[in-house]
Amino acid sequence: MLGTARPRLVPAALRGSVRCVLGCEDARHDDDAFITGELTNASNIPPADVDDLRKRMGATATDFTIKGTAFTYLGLNAHSPNAPWLADKRVRQALWYGLDIETMLKPIYLGLAHRVFAYTPQESWAYDGTGLERYDFDPKRARSLLESAGATMGADGLYRWRDGRAMTMRIEVGNNMGARVTFVQAMQAQYRDIGIKADIAVEPFPALLARNNAHESGVDGYVVTSGGDPEVTDAYEFFHSSQQDTNAQNFWFTDPELDRALDAGLFGPDCSAVARRAAFHRMDRIVNEAAPVLFMYAGDTISFRSSKLVAPPPLPFGTRYDIEKWWLRAP
Known part of the structure; x- marks a missing residue:
């Protein structure tokens, strides 16, 4: 032939x-x-x-x-002893509103990236963006959320947490993708503008991965790229409470309703496309609202x-x- x-x-x-x-x-x-x-x-x-x-x-x-379908996100460790404010949803939401993601993407990715707001890839049959908060850049709202969580502004322009500590955090990123490193470095100035001091640590990616696998409490925040599964099957390991001790994440967020949505989306009993899509939409809305990870962009x-x-x-x-x-x- x-x-x-x-x-x-x-x-x-x-x-x-x-x-x-x-x-x-x-x-x-x-x-x-x-x-x-x-x-x-x-x-x-x-x-x-x-x-x-x-x-x-x-x-x-x-x-x-x-x-692109693989997304880059900022994981926030709710168990961090160095940044205990990350356990408060309002602080995590403030950190999302405090980033001008659209503006940062243009010079770094030259138009070859787009914003994402949830775990399910926008190109997947399971994606439904209805009701998802976009977290468009809003520094005024970010400061309001920080203050509603109990933070007070210091004379040096940095917020103090309820215990009087200056709100500082360390954000770690692997050195294996230059554009991602540049993006994270640009985050530092934007967080300073809303009163949060972010120290950026660029390190070998295997070392960062090992620390997350070990669930080290000293990791405050980390930026990695993940996802891209059209069937959303990886979401179970990513978010289900039964996986938090063994997965490669380090944000320690659990929610019974999130578990139920994941179970329904992956195990039924109704395994129709309509039912599974609805379950994954519930998953995305819960995570989008709770903000344990800040979905930032997907590079094309x-x-x-x-x-x-x-x-x-x-x-x-x-x-x-x-x-x-x-x-x-x-x-």
Whole structure:
């Protein structure tokens, strides 16, 4: 069949190494390998490199912008002894209102990212944004929430908590994604403007992951990227109270109604799409309102395909799906 149906094409899996199609283990090197012809498919190109790669490749490649589904969020440790105010929902909401996420995204992601407000990806069949608070930038509201929680402004422009301590916190971020680090560093000034001192710690990502896995109480806040599952199955490990001792999160938020929504969405008894979507919507509304994690943005995926490659267009939940249908043009 290969010799008659596709006389000028050969299956990608049969020509050269699999790496020629799939890409590098480290996505930062994908663009260089793509330019040299070592790769025919390059995904997760950093936003700052997109225009340059377009110019270099010209008509020899096509690029696709796929709406991102993996979200970047700030997890807030409600058990932190250093920042006990994080146990108060009003403080967590204030920290969300205190971020001008839209403005920060533009110069860092160059329009290749969008805001998110919940765990369920916006591209998922299960997503329903009805009733979700957007937490648009509102520093006045942020200060009002802090004061309603019992914080008082000090002479140095920092709020004091009920016990008199200055409201400071440490936000940790892995060093494996430059744009994410830049975003977190920009958060520092915005929190200072609403009276919160945030110290930013950039560290090796494996070290941060290990500390979260160990549920270290000394982690006040952490910024990581997660999610992107269209079936929302990972939400159980992420949020269910039975998983808080063993998961890779460190925010310590539980709610019986949240557990019931997760159970209904994943285990039924009504497993229809309508019922599951309603259950996940309840989950999203509970988490959106309680703000144990502040959903900030999802970076879009930029995928380049060489003109040598014949393949279905990439989709939000899989830039390499149907790889058995990928073909390379014969030289």
